[in-house]
Amino acid sequence: MHGGRWWRPGLARAFVVWGVLAGPAAAATPAERVVEAAGPAHVVLVGERHRRPAGHRLFARVVAGYLDRGERVVAGLEIPADRQERLDAATAGTGPAGGVAPSVVDGPSYQALLGRLGELARQHPGRLEVLALDAPAGRSAVRDRAMADGVLDALARGADRVAVLVGNLHALKTAPGTPTLGSLLLEAGVSVASVVTGPGAGPWQWAGPAAPETARRVNTLWALRAGEPPAAPPSRAVDGVLLAP
Secondary structure, three states, X not given: OOOOHHHOOOOOOOEEEEOOOOHHHHHOXXXXXXXXXXXXXXXXXXXXXXXXHHHHHHHXXXXXXXXXXXXXXXXXXXXXXXXXXXXXHHHHOOOOOOXXXXXXXXXXXXXXXXXXXXXXXXXXXXXXXXXXXXOOOOOHHHHHHHHHHHHHHHHHOOOOEEEEEEEHHHHOOOOOOOOOHHHHHHHOOOOEEEEEEEEOOOOEEEEOXXXXXXXXXXXXXXXXXXXXXXXXXXXXXXXXXXXEO
């Protein structure tokens, strides 16, 4: 599946921008919008709704975009770190992709994503590492901190960019309740960009941090977490929102 049309680099969808861009720049692809919004940030968090193919395609194209710029990239995934050997085998094509990710994340499109990341690693030798970041099963209370530690370690080992695919709640840079991956990385002094995704109809839609749709989406995510909403405005939580078709 990952070798077919699903992953064809030149395949682009129509793309709508709300109150952010006009003119030629509005023709940017979703992955290009993520890269542009992230700017020089060393860590790029791509929030997903689990088991949705659009988010997996988006992440693969973001990683490919950074590789095409000549960067050394670490692609971090919401997979327990004690499954790294299974992940390595899946991306190398020497082991099954099914069952590597937890059941809440796993599915055909996620398995295709692992295959595509393996292809990218072979196309760019020595410049892409695919990393299982999550805490082992049974340690859910420390998941975000475990993922933050893995990202910090990747940066310390010389990655130019760490792109991380996680659930939307982990990607928020400010949120009620316990710290998120995004907030922990900011606390550690790392430059972080976050783009979350949501449901949409028709073409991809992009909303910048100050757009009303971004505030709606962030408030919806904040409502899923226990605790009082942060004093910071929703625009501080993300650098943009993509609504997937």
